[in-house]
Amino acid sequence: MERYRFDGWTIQWIRNWLNGSIQRVAVNSSMSRWRSVTSGVPQGSVLGPLLFNIVSDIDSEIQCTLSKFADDTKLSGAADTPEGWDVIQKNLDKLEKWACVNLMRFHKAKCKVLHLGQGNPWFQYRLGDEGIESSPAKRTWRRQCALAAQKANCILGCIKRTVASRSREVILPLYSALLRPHLEHCVQLWSLQHKKDMELLEQVQGRARKMMRGMEHLSYEDRLRELGLFSLEKRRLQGDLIAAFWYLKGAYRKDGDRLFSKACCHRTRAMGRFRLDLRKKFFTVRVVRHWNRLPREAVEAPSLERFKVSTWLATGDQQCSSEFNSRARSVQYIYIKNLDAGVECTISKFANDTKLGGAVDSLKGQDTLQRDLDRLEII
Secondary structure, eight states, rough: OOTTTTOOHHHHHHHHHTTOOEOOEETTTTTTOOOOOOSSSOOSHHHHHHHHHHHHOOOOOOSEEEEEETEEEEEEEOOHHHHHHHHHHHHHHHHHHHHHHHHHOOOOOGGGEOOOOOTTTOOOOEEEEEEEOOOSSSSOOOHHHHHHHHHHHHHHHHHHHHOOOOOOOHHHHIIIIIIIIHHHHHTTTOOOOHHHHHHHHHHHEEEEEHHHHHHHOOHHHHHHHHTTOOOOHHHHHHHHHHOOOOTTTTTTHHHHHHHHOOSSSSSSOOOOOOGGGGGTHHHHHHHHHHTTTSOHHHOOOOHHHHHHHHHHHHHHHHGGHHHHHHHHHHHHHHHHOTTTTTOSSEEEETTEEEOOOOOOOSSHHHHHHHHHHHHHHOO
């Protein structure tokens, strides 16, 4: 982290978190002796995958595009010529060498090759001495939708078997954290095109809502209204608008300028014109109509939080006022209550939950912290 020029406070915080850890093994009622942890990070921690990405030099000397997240690594490149295939194969050899040097190994049975594009020559690749299998040649969006629904149903069944409570306070957080992400992961890429597919995913959400006590006999719309939630279709629309917002704000500088074109006229905010009906379900086409209907305060929002508030005001369903109002109040509070004006220490704020942090290892630090507390009291 010092090599990547992280600030001293962050490095010290991470060092304090990792140093001095101990662990022991429990088997039934027997416990082993405590032993010091000399390497690694706690399993299941949020910082674990992040630190792996920082410390790992797996992408050094890699010419292709490499995406890494903890134990999930993807290598991609253009292989429309023998030269492109050779570059990818050489990068695979470098990855295998890196794993050997760092006393690690790839789970080669889980490694797959995904060939994309018409006329793809389908070159064969190897990782070490073993060849890498190719994934199914054609995975239609309908197939992707069916797989997402199948995985979500499996998780829903697991919740039914292992969780005895059927109260809203228990089932709703489990659904939001464990099940719904499978129905929405990368949905901007494989957006649903057929009504049958949309109904399939809505049925999964409907079954999850029906699990909650007191809602067995309500219709799907009534359950959404009672819980104050949006339908998956409306959530997909909001996801499209947020992705478009990031592109137009320059978050994806490499590709964003080529996806959309902004009109100079104030009467419209057209991002592109297409005549082929074949592409009407593409993200770059379907989001244009909804974007042009947004109010100006949403389009010109300075931040994502402000954009979400304006977007919910423009597209929100009155029947789903509970989810909208709770989120809007939380976000608007950040802007209406300008708590961080003149504050020198680190302040974290969310609705009515405010935290102030600072170093108090010296008299100057204590004085700074006290001055910030006085400012907050005045506000």
